[in-house]
Amino acid sequence: MYLMDIFCKIINKEIPAEIIYENNHVIAFNDINPVAPIHVLIVPKTHMEGLNNLPEEGDQQHILNAAAEIAKQLGVSDGYRLVINCGEKAGQTVFHLHAHLIAGRDLAWPPG
Numbered sequence: 243m244y245l246m247d248i249f250c251k252i253i254n255k256e257i258p259a260e261i262i263y264e265n266n267h268v269i270a271f272n273d274i275n276p277v278a279p280i281h282v283l284i285v286p287k288t289h290m291e292g293l294n295n296l297p298e299e300g301d302q303q304h305i306l307n308a309a310a311e312i313a314k315q316l317g318v319s320d321g322y323r324l325v326i327n328c329g330e331k332a333g334q335t336v337f338h339l340h341a342h343l344i345a346g347r348d349l350a351w352p353p354g
């Protein structure tokens with residue numbers, strides 16, 4: 243049996259989160275360990291482990307659309323970054339696909 247990860251539990255409202263955006267496809271909430279003044283996690287409601295498990299169409303578009311909408315709502319459309327860590331070597335710690343929307347400070351390039 244599949245044991246639910248923390249993001250599935252947030253989606254099911256079994257544990258609380260500071261939800262700032264939600265539609266039929268994705269949910270977005272503040273990261274509990276923010277790396278910038280704005281650090282929102284955008285999570286598809288369908289469980290998939292990571293970027294390697296995306297369907298051919300659907301959720302990727304929903305994630306990107308949500309990112310642009312959230313940036314607009316938060317007033318950071320002029321400067322934000324979307325990051326998807328895929329795999330432990332890249333820093334993925336929760337194995338339910340999610341994108342980090344980071345903004346509110348100057349962002350260096352290349353990222354670390």
Ligand SMILES: [Zn+2]
Pocket residue numbers: 246247249250289290337338
């Ligand atoms: Zn999950």
